[in-house]
Amino acid sequence: MASSSSSTSDIGVILNELTCPVCSELYKEPTALPCGHSFCRVCIEKSWENREEDTGYVCPNCRDVFPQKPKLEKNVIVANLVENMKLKEGKVGLEVEVEDAEHGDVNVKEGMKAGGSESYCELCNGEAAKRCVPCEILCCEKHLKPHQQKGHKLVDPGVKIEELRCIEHGKPILLYCKDDESLMCVTCTGGEHQDHKIVGVEIAHVELKDVLAAKYPRVSQSMQSVASQLRQVQREEDQTENSSRDAEDSLEEKRRLVCQFVNESVDLMKSEINKRKMEKLSLLGKQREKLEQQMEDLRQRISTMDTALQDLESISFLQGSKDLLKRMPRARPGTSLARPKRGAAGSGRLETMSDFKSVKSTPLPVLDFSKEEKNLDGLITLNKNFLEKIQKGPVEHPEKVDLDQNNLRRLYGRSPSLDPNSAHRQIKISGDLRTATQSETENQYPEHPDRFDVYEQVVSRDSFSSGRHYWEVDVGSSRWWGIGICLNSMGRKWVESGLGENPASWCLYKSNNDFSAYHNNRCTSLSVPGDHERFGFFLDCEAGELTCFGDSRVLHVFRGNFMDPVKPAIWVYDGSVHFVHLVK
Structure with missing residues (x-):
């Protein structure tokens, strides 16, 4: 086994020496250049033909330049060695894998790829992988290794050599001036960059x-x-x-x-x-x-x-x-x-004729629809005024409405209904879902994620996120209550769920005869004369306002982002609180 491995290695070495550097195949009509390197006659001829620069004749291996085209004579010794190697292997057109210390595993085949120019290796016409900047040639992966071992600068095939040279001196760009943030060659260091901080381009x-x-x-x-x-x-x-x-x-x-x-x-x-x-x-x-x-x-x-x-x-x-x-x-x-009459003379009859009187017609009432027409005229006038306001042009902020409660009832009246799934167990909900009553005993309500578990509170089924809405609450049988709105996303558990005690709720609060407005646990005391039994709430989502009314006067205006869904809410400590049914 050792002898076989040694024999294979020897053959690989010999084949490597008998392989043309251009086509990577066994020499066909090998010729030697004055520098001593050998190539197939066809390969060296094509290599010179594919070069566009008029710099003489160059050896593809060592890059020596010959001013005149060398005389290509057959290298008889190499040709004989190639023939002997082919005979030794027993066939022509041998294809064998060799292990080369420089090129690694390669296939040596007869023939050479056609093509050339910028996308092909200038040594074998294979597909180019990189361009060697110092040698100014395109190389495939196989012929690239010697340049890598020598530390030559390699760039992508599409990069032009001219772009890597100094415009002023024509030499390779190797340095970078930090002061001017410019690329430069070695010659540039002696000019205006003499005292500048200069480093290599790689650094x-x-x-x-x-x-x-x-x-x-x-x-x-x-x-x-x-x-x-x-x-x-x-x-x-x-x-x-x-x-x-x-x-x-x-x-x-x-x-x-x-x-x-x-x-x-x-x-x-x-x-x-x-x-x-x-x-x-x-x-x-x-x-x-x-x-x-x-x-x-x-x-x-x-x-x-x-x-x-x-x-x-x-x-x-x-x-x-x-x-x-x-x-x-x-x-x-x-x-x-x-x-x-009997006994009357004829002259009486004539007199009767002269006393003829016509029938008087009973006057009939005139058809009068002025009242109905007046109602229609009022509606038409209201619509005309409304259209005139719209036709004035787009308004950046929602127009303030007339805060007359009669108009609010007629235009924006709502009759919310309570959500039993949100009611605290000490809150009893009426059959029509409009009255919340404080109960001393707990009601057997089923578990629900929306149910309040700390405060005696309940929210409505209805939620609003746009438009204008007005509703009223009757508190005549309660002395201690809180009424307002809360975000639909407000928590229902623990102490953070109290109306007005978090950023997600706004509440008008009454304790005996003391009134206050609560939001985010901040209290604003209110002066509310008298003992009112009904309170109104007007929500303008676009304007971001909740206006609280008592006895036809504005008690307080909450401001916030009411574009997220909000629900009317009630907290009742004693008695009952009732959503009034408003009929438009």
Whole structure:
């Protein structure tokens, strides 16, 4: 086994000596240059053809330059050794792996890769891995090792040699001036950089990387901070989109309700108008019929009388007057032409005719809808004023509303209902979910994460994160209570859950006749004259305000971020507290 290994090693050494440095194959028509290095004739010819610089003829191995093209003569000794090696192995076109101390494991094959120029090794036309700066050649991984062992500067194949040379002197850039922060060659040290602090480019490279590495954590931290701000902006954008969409949906619902109200009101008034019209027309029709009948009777009498008056003979007129009066139409019952009394002369009948009186029509009431029209006019005026305010242009801050409680009830009235799952066990909730009563005994409520376990508190089912909302609370049967709002995310356990005692809640508080406003465990005493039984709360989410009312006057205004969901909340120590049902 040792002999076989030694024989293989000897063959490897011989093959290495008989391998062309350009194509890494066994020599084919080997030729020797004046410097002593041998190459395949084809390989050395192609190597010279591929060189673009007009610097003479260069040995690819030692880089010696020959001013004139050397005469290429066959190296007979090397050619014979190659032939003997091929015969010894028993075949032509031998492919064998060799272990070379300089190149490592390589495949020696016949032929050479075609190609060239900047992306190929200038020694074998293989794919270039690096460019050797001092030697100014491209090398593959195989031919790169000698340059690495000599400590030559290596760069990527795409880097141009001109970029690595001093523009002024044309020599390789090896130094770095810290004062001017510029690259330089050795010749530059004698000029304006003479007294400057100069180091090698590799040292400068390491030092600059250390500086950048030291700054990297701070820049990375700044980037994280900016990323956090970007996420916050994105959240606010999403909240703005959601808030805008909710507001538009709410407005559409109000549009539907307003249109429904207007349509129903107009239809109802039109129906009433038509009903009154038909009643009056019926009465007028009956009066018209009576008057038309009287008119016909009178026409007949006028015609008879005209005929009699045309008779100029007195005796004849008097003889016919009795028959004339008998033939005249009788007046209908109810008219002034009543039957003459017995024994009355004809002249009485004529007199009765002359006393005819027409039927007087009973005056009918005028159709009056001024009150209904006034109500509609008031609604139209209100809408016009509202539109004029909108048309003034976009408003940066929500417009303050008229803090009249009647308007607040009508426009923004809400009737919250209590959430039994949040009620403390000593709080009893009424069946309509509007009244919270303090109980001396604990109610058997099931466990729930939303249930208060320290304070006798309860929150509503309703939560608000946008828009305007108004509700009222009746406290007539309680002397000690707290009413306000809290974030939906406020804790329900331990002592931090008290209304007004943390950053997530705002509370109007009463103890006997003392009033105060609490937020984040800070107390503001309030002067509230009288003993009020009802208190109002107006929440403007966009403006960030919770206004507390007592007896139609503003008691206190809380300010905070009410764009997160908030819930009306109650704390009751004695008696009962009741959410008032507001009907718009």
